[in-house]
Structures are given as C-alpha cells and as structure tokens.
Amino acid sequence: TASDTPLLLIEDVVKRFGGLTAVDHVSFTVKSNSITGLIGPNGAGKSTLFNCITGIVQPDSGTIQLDGVKIQEKSPNQIAQHGLGRTFQTPKIFRGMSVRENLAFAAPVQHGERPVSTLIHPQKIKEEETAVQSRVEDTLEFLSLDHLADEYASGLSGGQRKLLELGRVLMLDPDLILLDEPMAGVNPALTNELLDRLHELTNRGRTILLIEHDMDLIMNHCDRVVVLHNGQTLASGSPSLVQDDERVIEAYLGD
Numbered sequence: 420t421a422s423d424t425p426l427l428l429i430e431d432v433v434k435r436f437g438g439l440t441a442v443d444h445v446s447f448t449v450k451s452n453s454i455t456g457l458i459g460p461n462g463a464g465k466s467t468l469f470n471c472i473t474g475i476v477q478p479d480s481g482t483i484q485l486d487g488v489k490i491q492e493k494s495p496n497q498i499a500q501h502g503l504g505r506t507f508q509t510p511k512i513f514r515g516m517s518v519r520e521n522l523a524f525a526a527p528v529q530h531g532e533r534p535v536s537t538l539i540h541p542q543k544i545k546e547e548e549t550a551v552q553s554r555v556e557d558t559l560e561f562l563s564l565d566h567l568a569d570e571y572a573s574g575l576s577g578g579q580r581k582l583l584e585l586g587r588v589l590m591l592d593p594d595l596i597l598l599d600e601p602m603a604g605v606n607p608a609l610t611n612e613l614l615d616r617l618h619e620l621t622n623r624g625r626t627i628l629l630i631e632h633d634m635d636l637i638m639n640h641c642d643r644v645v646v647l648h649n650g651q652t653l654a655s656g657s658p659s660l661v662q663d664d665e666r667v668i669e670a671y672l673g674d
C-alpha cells in the first residue's frame with residue numbers, strides 16, 4: 420500500500436432507518452498507524468457508522484474501503500478476515516469462561532475444528548494449538564491480565580472486562596481496530612493503562628478508530644478527530660483545529 424492510501428476510506432455514506440437519516444453523507448479517511456477519534460453528541464450516528472463499517476448494517480449508499488478494497492457488500496465475517504476488529508459498547512465476553520479461555524475461543528477458526536482435516540493433518544493441528552496458546556499468553560501479558568488468567572470473566576471489574584474484550588479482538592490480529600466507547604465506566608488507572616496499550620498498538624503497526632465521549636481524552640490522545648452531529652460530519656482534522664471550530668463548540672454547548 421502506498422503511504423498516502425488511507426487504511427479506511429468512508430465516502431458519502433448514508434444509512435436511513437425509515438424516515439430517520441442516522442448517517443447522512445459522511446466522508447472521512449483513517450491513516451495507517453494512527454489513532455482517530457470519532458465524537459459527537461448522543462444519537463449523532465457514531466455506532467451506526469461503526470455498524471456500517473463492520474458489515475452489521477448495510478449502508479443505503481456510499482463507499483467504504485479497507486486497504487483499498489470495497490467492503491460494504493461483504494459479511495461481517497469476511498470484513499473481519501480482511502483485517503478489521505471491533506469492540507462493542509457492552510463487552511461481548513463469555514462470563515462463564517476464564518479469562519484465558521475467553522482469549523483462546525476468540526482465535527480464528529482452526530483446522531482442528533474440521534473432522535476430515537483432523538485425520539489428515541494431526542501434526543498441523545498440534546502446531547496450530549501451540550500457536551494459539553502462545554498467542555493467548557502474549558495477549559495476557561500485553562494487557563497485564565496474566566494475574567487474572569484463571570479467573571472467571573464474570574468476576575472481572577468493568578474496566579478489566581473492556582481489556583479482555585480488547586484482548587479477544589487482538590487474538591484476530593486485526594490491522595484496523597474499532598473501539599466503541601472503550602473507556603466508558605473504566606476507572607482512571609485502567610483508562611491510562613488502556614490508552615497506553617492503544618499507543619503501543621499503533622507503534623506495532625495497528626490503526627485505531629475509537630468512539631469516545633471524553634473531549635479531553637480525545638484531544639490528548641488522538642492524531643485526528645472526526646465530529647458527527649445529526650448524522651453529518653461537522654468537522655474533521657487535528658484535535659486543536661477541531662477544538663476551536665465554532666460549529667463544534669455550538670453543537671456541544673447546544674447539547
């Protein structure tokens with residue numbers, strides 16, 4: 420990929436629900452190895468846009484490209500295989516499984532799950548199992564969850580669950596990670612830990628698009644900011660530029 424090709428391109432995307440235009444001709448790009456913040460008042464269309472990108476809902480019109488490939492007619496699974504991972508506002512973890520099991524179960528579909536290949540390639544399956552196990556251990560360490568590895572997910576704090584959900588996404592080794600309000604309800608110490616991990620992920624070549632309410636946090640940690648309001652792109656650019664934008668100030672004061 421040429422360095423000026425954006426990892427994610429959103430062009431003129433529209434999504435209507437009956438008479439309501441939730442996403443109204445939105446356009447922006449996300450550069451590789453960056454953290455982009457998506458902000459806007461409640462109901463602005465942020466989660467709907469995420470659902471369009473991840474294939475959960477189909478946009479009515481517009482273009483969505485991931486690494487130069489049109490993805491808006493693909494299934495969520497195909498889009499995930501193409502290098503996109505996401506978390507949800509409410510973490511989707513298995514509460515009755517341990518932290519370690521939650522991570523292992525998030526690994527991509529393995530040879531071993533198909534009976535025929537089990538007979539033909541027993542050695543290959545062993546190798547894959549070992550690879551998943553070592554990936555689980557790396558992820559536990561990366562997110563400082565090692566000491567909780569054998570705890571049930573149901574026993575974790577809200578912030579720890581968010582870390583675990585990020586871990587489940589990382590098991591898929593995505594290029595682009597979409598995070599829907601990852602810091603909401605997370606205590607300050609864990610928020611800092613999470614932010615630190617996000618920066619480390621961009622150092623390791625990953626790209627992050629995150630929805631967040633906390634304006635200070637967005638301004639201090641994002642390379643670029645996109646502001647949605649009533650489904651439309653109100654402003655986009657560097658944090659300092661967006662922060663001083665009259666329309667952004669008005670939208671937030673009027674909320």
Ligand code: ADP
Binds near residue numbers: 464
């Ligand atoms: P945000 O995440 O910015 O708070 P949403 O994307 O959740 O905003 O919602 C944008 C608008 O679309 C809201 O008015 C919401 O009520 C509406 N909406 C979202 N999902 C649906 C749906 N599945 N059916 C009908 N309306 C929806």
Ligand code: MG
Binds near residue numbers: 465466467508
């Ligand atoms: Mg939302």
